[in-house]
Each structure stands twice: as C-alpha cells, then as structure tokens.
Amino acid sequence: MLYKAYAGKMMTICLRYSKDKMEAEDIFQEGFIRIFQYLHQFKFEGSFEGWLRRIIVNTALKNVSKKRISFAEVNDLDDHSGGLPPYAYSNLGAEDILKLINQLPEGYRIVFNLHIIEGFTHEEIAKILKIQPATSRSQLVKARKMLQNQINVLQKIAV
Amino acid sequence: MTDRSFDKFIKESLNNYAMPVAEGMWDRIQKENNPKVEGAFWWKNYGFISLLGVAAIITASIILLNKNKETSTSKTQETSVTPNLNLQNQSFNSKQYPSISEYNKTVSKPAADNNKTHTKSKVENGLSSNSAAAYNIKGKDYSAEIYTTKKYNKLSITSLTSNLGNSEPDNDISKTPLAAAEGSSSTYKTVLFATARQDINLSEYTTNDQLIKGLKTLNFFCSDGCPSAHEPIKNNLNLEIYVSPDYTRKTINNSAGVDETFLKRKDSTESIRLSFSAGFRLSKTFGNNLLLKTGMQYSQINEKFSYRSENERKQTTLITIRKEILATGDTVMIRDTSMIEQIGYRVKTTFNRYRSIDIPLIASYEWGNDNLKAGVSAGVILNLYSWQKGESLDTSYVPVAFNKDGGRTFKRNIGVGLFTGFSVLKKAGKSTDFFAEPYFRYNVSNITNNRSVFNQKFDVTGLNIGLRYKLNTQRQRYFNR
Numbered sequence: 001m002l003y004k005a006y007a008g009k010m011m012t013i014c015l016r017y018s019k020d021k022m023e024a025e026d027i028f029q030e031g032f033i034r035i036f037q038y039l040h041q042f043k044f045e046g047s048f049e050g051w052l053r054r055i056i057v058n059t060a061l062k063n064v065s066k067k068r069i070s071f072a073e074v075n076d077l078d079d080h081s082g083g084l085p086p087y088a089y090s091n092l093g094a095e096d097i098l099k100l101i102n103q104l105p106e107g108y109r110i111v112f113n114l115h116i117i118e119g120f121t122h123e124e125i126a127k128i129l130k131i132q133p134a135t136s137r138s139q140l141v142k143a144r145k146m147l148q149n150q151i152n153v154l155q156k157i158a159v
Numbered sequence: 160m161t162d163r164s165f166d167k168f169i170k171e172s173l174n175n176y177a178m179p180v181a182e183g184m185w186d187r188i189q190k191e192n193n194p195k196v197e198g199a200f201w202w203k204n205y206g207f208i209s210l211l212g213v214a215a216i217i218t219a220s221i222i223l224l225n226k227n228k229e230t231s232t233s234k235t236q237e238t239s240v241t242p243n244l245n246l247q248n249q250s251f252n253s254k255q256y257p258s259i260s261e262y263n264k265t266v267s268k269p270a271a272d273n274n275k276t277h278t279k280s281k282v283e284n285g286l287s288s289n290s291a292a293a294y295n296i297k298g299k300d301y302s303a304e305i306y307t308t309k310k311y312n313k314l315s316i317t318s319l320t321s322n323l324g325n326s327e328p329d330n331d332i333s334k335t336p337l338a339a340a341e342g343s344s345s346t347y348k349t350v351l352f353a354t355a356r357q358d359i360n361l362s363e364y365t366t367n368d369q370l371i372k373g374l375k376t377l378n379f380f381c382s383d384g385c386p387s388a389h390e391p392i393k394n395n396l397n398l399e400i401y402v403s404p405d406y407t408r409k410t411i412n413n414s415a416g417v418d419e420t421f422l423k424r425k426d427s428t429e430s431i432r433l434s435f436s437a438g439f440r441l442s443k444t445f446g447n448n449l450l451l452k453t454g455m456q457y458s459q460i461n462e463k464f465s466y467r468s469e470n471e472r473k474q475t476t477l478i479t480i481r482k483e484i485l486a487t488g489d490t491v492m493i494r495d496t497s498m499i500e501q502i503g504y505r506v507k508t509t510f511n512r513y514r515s516i517d518i519p520l521i522a523s524y525e526w527g528n529d530n531l532k533a534g535v536s537a538g539v540i541l542n543l544y545s546w547q548k549g550e551s552l553d554t555s556y557v558p559v560a561f562n563k564d565g566g567r568t569f570k571r572n573i574g575v576g577l578f579t580g581f582s583v584l585k586k587a588g589k590s591t592d593f594f595a596e597p598y599f600r601y602n603v604s605n606i607t608n609n610r611s612v613f614n615q616k617f618d619v620t621g622l623n624i625g626l627r628y629k630l631n632t633q634r635q636r637y638f639n640r
Contacts, residue, residue: 008177015178022553032188094176116166
C-alpha cells in the first residue's frame with residue numbers, strides 16, 4: 001500500500017520544513033491529499049518516490065510562503081567547529097540530526113533543506129523563496145556552521 | 160571533515176529515514192479525500208441557513224404587520240357609521256361635552272339628513288383612538304373630545320371642520336385638494352391636525368403635491384405610532400449598547416479515531432474562565448410590539464491552559480579557568496569544564512483567547528408600559544471573523560502554540576449561532592432605557608476545522624446589560640411647542 005510504504009519518509013520531510021509536529025502533520029495531510037488527487041498524472045517516467053517527495057516538498061514550500069520568514073543573519077556564530085574530528089558524527093543518529101536541524105532559525109533551516117537534502121541550486125532557491133541567490137548562499141554557510149557548532153557541543157558533552 | 164563530506168553525511172542520514180506517523184492520520188486523509196455525502200447538501204450550508212433564517216424573520220414581520228393593518232381596516236369598514244356631531248352653537252368647553260353615553264345615543268339614532276352633508280369627507284379614527292385631543296387656535300382654548308368606540312370609529316370630517324372652521328372659514332379642509340383622497344388616511348389626518356392647529360393655511364395650496372411638500376417642511380407627518388393627548392409620538396428607532404459577562408460550556412469529541420486518552424489529557428489541561436461579549440444593536444419597531452435588531456458584537460472566550468511536564472532536565476555548564484606556570488616559566492591557561500544536571504518538573508500556564516466578531520439578527524416581541532417593559536428575543540448570530548491565540552496539547556502530548564497566522568486547528572469563521580433571550584427594560588431617562596437580557600447562544604458548528612483530530616464547540620450563556628437610546632425622539636417636536 002502506497003501510504004504505508006512512504007508515510008514515514010514523507011513525514012521526515014514534513015518535519016524538516018516545520019517548526020513543530022502539528023504543523024508537520026498538517027503539511028503531511030495536505031501533501032497526501034494532493035498525491036491522491038494527482039496520482040493519475042504520474043507517467044511512470046521517473047522515480048515514484050521522487051515524484052512523491054516533490055509534491056510533499058512543494059506543499060511544505062507553499063506553507064512556508066504563507067509565513068513571513070526572516071532571512072536575517074545571526075551574528076553570534078563563533079566558529080568552534082574547525083578541526084572537528086570525524087568521530088564527532090559517529091554517535092549521531094538521524095533523529096538527533098533532525099532535532100538539530102529543527103533548532104536552526106527558520107530561514108537557515110529552509111535553505112539548508114532545499115540545498116543540501118533536496119539538491120536545489122542557489123538560483124532555484126532564490127526563485128522559490130523570492131530572495132537573492134547571495135542571501136541563499138550566506139544562509140547556507142551560516143546554517144552549516146551553526147549545525148556543526150551544535151554537533152560540536154553535543155560531542156563535548158558526550159565525552 | 161570538510162563541508163562537502165558533512166553535507167553528504169547529513170543527506171545520507173536523513174534521505175531514507177522514516178519517522179513514525181500519528182495514529183488516525185490515514186483516517187483524516189481518507190475523510191478529506193471522500194467528504195461525507197451529506198456535506199454537499201444545501202441544508203448543511205450555514206450561509207444558506209442564516210439567509211433562510213433572516214428571510215423567515217422578515218416574512219413573519221411583514222405578515223404580522225399586514226395582519227394588524229387588515230384587522231384595523233376591517234374593523235373600520237364594518238363599523239363605518241357617520242355620527243351627527245352637531246357641535247354647532249356649542250361653546251368648546253370641556254365641561255359641556257357630551258359624555259360617551261350621550262354620543263352613543265346620538266349615534267344610535269342618526270339624523271335623517273346625515274347623508275346630505277357628509278359623504279366622502281371622512282377620516283379614520285387616526286387622531287387618537289379612545290383619546291382626547293386638545294387644540295389651541297389663535298390663543299383661544301378649544302378642546303374637543305372625540306369619543307370613539309369600537310362601534311363608531313369614523314367621524315365626519317365635514318362636521319368637525321365645519322365646527323372648527325367657523326372661526327377660520329378659509330381653512331375648510333373639505334375644499335382642499337386632499338378632500339377626495341381618503342385612501343391616504345395618514346396624510347389626511349395630518350392635514351386635519353395641521354389645519355386645526357392653524358399651522359397651515361389650506362387656501363395657499365392648490366395641488367396635493369404642494370400641500371404635502373408644505374407639511375413635510377413643517378415636519379408634520381405622522382405615519383405610524385401616532386400620538387394622542389396622553390402619549391407622545393412613539394419613536395421607532397433605537398440604539399442598544401451592551402456588555403455581558405459570559406459563562407461558556409465547552410464540548411470536545413473525537414473526530415479522527417484519535418486516542419481517547421489524549422482527549423482526556425487535553426481536557427484536564429484546559430479550564431474555562433469567565434468570558435465576555437460587548438456590542439451594539441440598532442432596533443426598528445414594527446407595530447406596537449415587534450422589534451427587529453441588528454448590529455455588531457465582539458465576543459471573547461477565555462481559557463486557562465496549564466501543562467506540567469515531568470522529567471524536565473536542566474543542564475548547567477561550569478567553566479573554570481586557571482593559570483598554571485610551568486617549570487619552563489611559561490604561563491598556561493587551563494579551562495576545566497564541568498556540568499550539573501537538575502531533574503524536576505515544570506508547569507507552563509497560558510491564557511488562551513478565542514475571539515470573534517459577529518452580526519446579530521434578532522427579532523424581539525416586547526410588551527409593557529413606557530416605564531417597564533419585558534420582551535422575548537430569538538434570532539441568529541452570524542460570525543464575521545474568528546481568531547484564536549494560545550496553546551494546547553498536540554497528539555504527542557506536547558504543548559503547541561496556535562495563533563492568528565499559524566493556527567491550523569481552528570476555523571477563521573465559525574458560522575451561525577442560534578440566539579434566544581428574555582429582556583427586561585426600565586426607563587432610565589427621557590430617551591434612555593436600562594435593560595438586562597439573559598441569553599443563550601448555541602453555536603451550530605464546531606470551532607475546529609476538518610483537519611483537526613478533535614471537534615471542539617462552545618455554547619455561551621450570558622447576561623447582556625446595557626442602555627437603549629431612543630434615536631428619533633424629534634418626531635415628537637410639534638407636540639411640545
């Protein structure tokens with residue numbers, strides 16, 4: 001069954017784009033309604049999962065566009081991640097990473113998701129979010145640094 | 160690790176990771192995909208219901224008004240007798256007036272030559288039923304009591320005016336353009352009043368239009384709620400301003416197969432507090448007792464949300480910096496980091512607000528005297544806009560904020576509410592009444608939308624306390640001169 005096979009993965013996407021579980025569930029529900037609505041339009045030309053992902057991401061982005069997201073820079077980013085040993089990541093599970101991503105400021109999080117996980121270019125992100133490509137780039141750099149800092153802190157606590 | 164490898168690590172970690180999905184989600188999706196059949200029916204459309212309600216109120220009012228008019232007209236036609244009010248050669252002194260019984264005698268034995276003089280010039284008993292009217296003509300007091308009973312409620316205008324007109328022959332109303340226009344009884348009686356009071360000189364007017372225009376400039380028309388010597392003209396437009404402390408009853412039930420434990424837990428975290436509403440209504444009187452009211456009101460339902468989260472962990476990091484001088488003479492800064500963890504619980508309290516702007520459409524039936532009145536009201540309350548702010552538990556038992564922009568649980572429009580109330584009005588001034596109105600508002604639809612895992616509804620009981628201002632009291636102007 002389509003729902004059982006993909007629901008978990010799609011929920012992960014929804015959680016990445018939302019600030020809490022309730023919002024994620026709304027996106028999930030709306031996304032699956034769309035999926036069933038447009039299922040007959042799938043032409044079996046590409047990956048079915050990719051098609052599903054695209055619909056869920058689009059639904060999430062539609063939800064994002066309704067909100068006023070601040071793409072302001074967060075300046076208190078002291079770089080403590082330099083020279084972070086590779087084993088720092090070894091203890092991190094997917095759920096931990098998801099939590100850390102959710103703690104990012106909304107602007108950072110969306111750009112990070114779109115570029116790193118969905119694979120959009122900065123020009124495409126700029127069009128989607130109606131921002132400058134340079135803003136997208138800087139948001140990504142800051143997001144990555146912030147994420148690395150958080151992992152660094154976690155690793156120190158674990159040690 | 161480079162940025163590239165870091166990105167790769169994140170992508171690979173999350174790409175195929177599957178999070179658990181809430182129970183009942185599939186049911187909710189199915190529910191949205193296959194809306195209930197009855198949802199499509201027109202009688203489920205609250206807009207249609209409200210329109211139907213308004214149409215029913217208006218139709219009932221019209222029917223009631225027409226019924227009243229028909230009753231009075233039929234009474235008039237049935238008892239159309241022209242009494243011979245032979246007032247000539249009598250001085251207008253109230254002490255010498257004939258009593259009702261004398262009139263009855265006179266009327267019961269009508270003179271044979273009645274038909275000669277009064278045929279068309281009749282006026283309805285519009286001056287004042289069962290009342291007395293007083294006139295002051297050129298400084299002299301002429302009081303003429305016009306007795307009317309159910310039997311004889313038409314007077315010969317010719318006989319009246321011929322008597323009154325003795326002092327002012329030019330004002331003989333039977334010669335006016337309106338003399339033949341008996342169909343317009345209200346205009347005709349206005350002419351009679353104006354002529355009797357010598358506010359107008361009929362000889363100056365040659366056409367109906369000129370006469371009506373003249374009367375209008377004198378603000379002299381009386382179309383309904385006409386005055387008598389004992390009662391002033393009734394105003395028919397009021398403004399009501401009110402405020403109400405409200406007690407709200409909340410009902411929650413399951414809508415998408417969600418765990419009942421969740422609903423119980425949610426219910427235990429929320430408690431209703433005293434709410435309130437305030438607004439204004441314009442009311443228009445139809446007939447003697449019926450009022451139609453509409454306006455705008457603001458309602459706010461208050462709720463306290465208290466959530467106790469167990470096993471709260473608070474971590475404090477302590478960094479101690481100390482200097483150490485090595486044997487080589489170098490000074491080294493040493494940082495010692497230690498961590499303290501406290502475990503306890505945390506109580507979070509939020510005051511939730513459910514706000515709405517509504518339009519009441521209410522019909523009232525009132526009775527009583529000028530000093531004290533009582534009334535019953537019923538109608539609909541149409542919601543214009545609703546917005547909510549606060550916090551509630553989500554299905555994972557975590558407090559989640561809902562607000563005007565991000566709240567997806569609640570509707571922006573909660574539809575129609577049914578209103579019923581009982582009111583008591585006490586005169587508080589010349590044109591002001593104080594009123595108290597206990598009421599009950601039943602909301603037809605839920606405050607939550609279809610996506611929500613639970614249905615939530617509010618019913619409100621309150622006590623409207625306010626003032627009613629009579630707006631068009633200037634209609635009494637010409638009786639106070």
